[in-house]
Every structure is written in structure tokens, then in C-alpha cells.
Amino acid sequence: MRQLHVVKHPLVQHKLTLMRQEVRSTQGFRRLLNEVGMLLAYEVTRDLPLEQVEIETPLAPMKAPRLAGKKLVFAPILRAGVGFLDGMLDLVPSARVAHIGLYRDPQTLQAVEYYFKAPPDVAERLVIVLDPMLATANSAVAAVDRLKERGCRELRLVCLLAAPEGVERFHGTHPDVPIWTAAVDERLNEHGYIVPGLGDAGDRMFGTR
Known part of the structure; x- marks a missing residue:
């Protein structure tokens, strides 16, 4: 799929x-999620536009590339999406952040919103939505x-x-939004888990159940 x-x-x-290993500690899982978030950020930002600007090196003036346009927005879906955030902000520290609070109703598996806060000019920026698990895709x-x-x-x-x-459901609703992921697994089980x-x-990540 071109958008996957x-x-x-x-x-x-x-x-x-x-x-994936069950024996991984909470601390280890959290650290790895942060590291993978940074690595995925390299991939999802690979085609950001650049502009040539005049700078001074210690030896001479030159033209050099710099990110063009408004800074992007990272939009983690609470809770788990924040696990990606620090690693991505380490890579793009000037990015803005939007928070989207959603939880999955255990009976219907539908997403229920409880919080939303975004930069006022979010519509003018590239927005990268962060959600570690694309299962039913209801939250995404x-x-x-x-x-x-x-x-x-x-949006990405x-x-x-x-x-x-989850991929089929998401692109059936938002075919214009590309997905970056580390893997597409076999299936969902009867409880909506990958x-x-x-x-x-x-x-x-948080040591809860």
C-alpha cells in the first residue's frame, strides 16, 4: 500500500x-519506546521541505539548507502516545505539541474523548499523530x-x-493520511489486541494493568 x-x-x-519480550521491565520498555520514537521520527520527517539560507561558518560565509515553513506538531494520543514524544522532541525540539486524550470503551472498543489541546494555528502545520498500537484504529x-x-x-x-x-479501517476512513510503523502483525484477537x-x-510503559 502506497500510504503504508x-x-x-x-x-x-x-x-x-x-x-515484545514479556520479561522486559517497565523501565526498559519505556526507554526502548523513547528510542524507537526517535528512530521513527527520522523516517516520518525524511521529506520535510528545506530552504537555502545565508550563514557564517568559522571560515567563510555560505548558503546552507534549513527546515522551511512553520514548525511541525507532534500529537500524541494519551496515554501511550507520550512514550514516543520525548525521543521525537529530542530530534525536533522546536516542534509544537497537541495532546489528544482518548480511552477505549472496554465493551464497545470505541474511542471516547476526554481531552484535546492544540496550538491555535495547528491547521497551518504538518501534524504527526503518535499512537504506538494501531489495533482497531478507533482511537487513531x-x-x-x-x-x-x-x-x-x-497529517501523518x-x-x-x-x-x-487497523490499517484497513484507518485508510478506509482517512485514505489521505499515510502511516509509518515498525511492523504489521498477524491479526486482532477477540479483545481487540494485536x-x-x-x-x-x-x-x-506505566506499570499499570
């Missing part, structure tokens, strides 16, 4: 394997729906793992 980018970088794949769809309501038109989704059902997956990313 599976990142096969060896470091991404190695760290994902470590995160709801987040992009909300951002489009605010006028956002240039970054996740750690995706299920085929199999083989790595469990609940939020619980593993």
Missing part, C-alpha cells in the same frame, strides 16, 4: 523485538477526525505496531 510505510531499519527491528480515526475538524489537512500517523484490520503484538503499550 513499514520501517525495516535494523535498529528499529532489534528494539521492537526487545519490547477519532484523533484524525478531531484534527480535521480543526482544519488540519497535512506514526505507530509502533499495526494490525491488518497478535502476537506486545501487550498493552500504555500498561507496560
Whole structure:
């Protein structure tokens, strides 16, 4: 699929394997999620526009490339999306941040919004939505729906793992929004979890159940 980018970088794949292991500690899982977030940020920002500017090196003036246009926005879906955020902000410290609070109703598996805060000019910026698990895709769809309501038109989704059902559902609703992920796993189980997956990313990151 042209709008689906599976990142096969060896470091991404190695760290994902470590995160899948049940024995991984909360501290270790959180650290790895942060590191993978930074690596995925390299991929999702690979085609950002550049402009030539005049600078002075210690030896001579020159023209050099610099990011053009308004700074991008990282939009983590709470809770687990914040696991990507620090690593990405280390890479792009000038980025703005939008927070989207959603939880999954345990009976219907539908996303329920409880918080939304974004920069006032978010519609004028590239927005990168962060959600480690694209399972049913209900949360990702709801987040992009909300951002489009605010006028956002240039959006990308970054996740750690995706299920085929989630990819199909997300692109069935938002075919214009590309996805970057480290892997597409086999399927969803009857509880809406990715199999083989790595469990609940939020619980593993925060040590909750």
C-alpha cells in the first residue's frame, strides 16, 4: 500500500523485538519506546521541505539548507502516545505539541474523548499523530477526525505496531493520511489486541494493568 510505510531499519527491528519480550521491565520498555520514537521520527520527517539560507561558518560565509515553513506538531494520543514524544522532541525540539486524550470503551472498543489541546494555528502545520498500537484504529480515526475538524489537512500517523484490520479501517476512513510503523502483525484477537503484538503499550510503559 502506497500510504503504508513499514520501517525495516535494523535498529528499529532489534528494539521492537526487545519490547515484545514479556520479561522486559517497565523501565526498559519505556526507554526502548523513547528510542524507537526517535528512530521513527527520522523516517516520518525524511521529506520535510528545506530552504537555502545565508550563514557564517568559522571560515567563510555560505548558503546552507534549513527546515522551511512553520514548525511541525507532534500529537500524541494519551496515554501511550507520550512514550514516543520525548525521543521525537529530542530530534525536533522546536516542534509544537497537541495532546489528544482518548480511552477505549472496554465493551464497545470505541474511542471516547476526554481531552484535546492544540496550538491555535495547528491547521497551518504538518501534524504527526503518535499512537504506538494501531489495533482497531478507533482511537487513531477519532484523533484524525478531531484534527480535521480543526482544519488540519497535512497529517501523518506514526505507530509502533499495526494490525491488518487497523490499517484497513484507518485508510478506509482517512485514505489521505499515510502511516509509518515498525511492523504489521498477524491479526486482532477477540479483545481487540494485536497478535502476537506486545501487550498493552500504555500498561507496560506505566506499570499499570
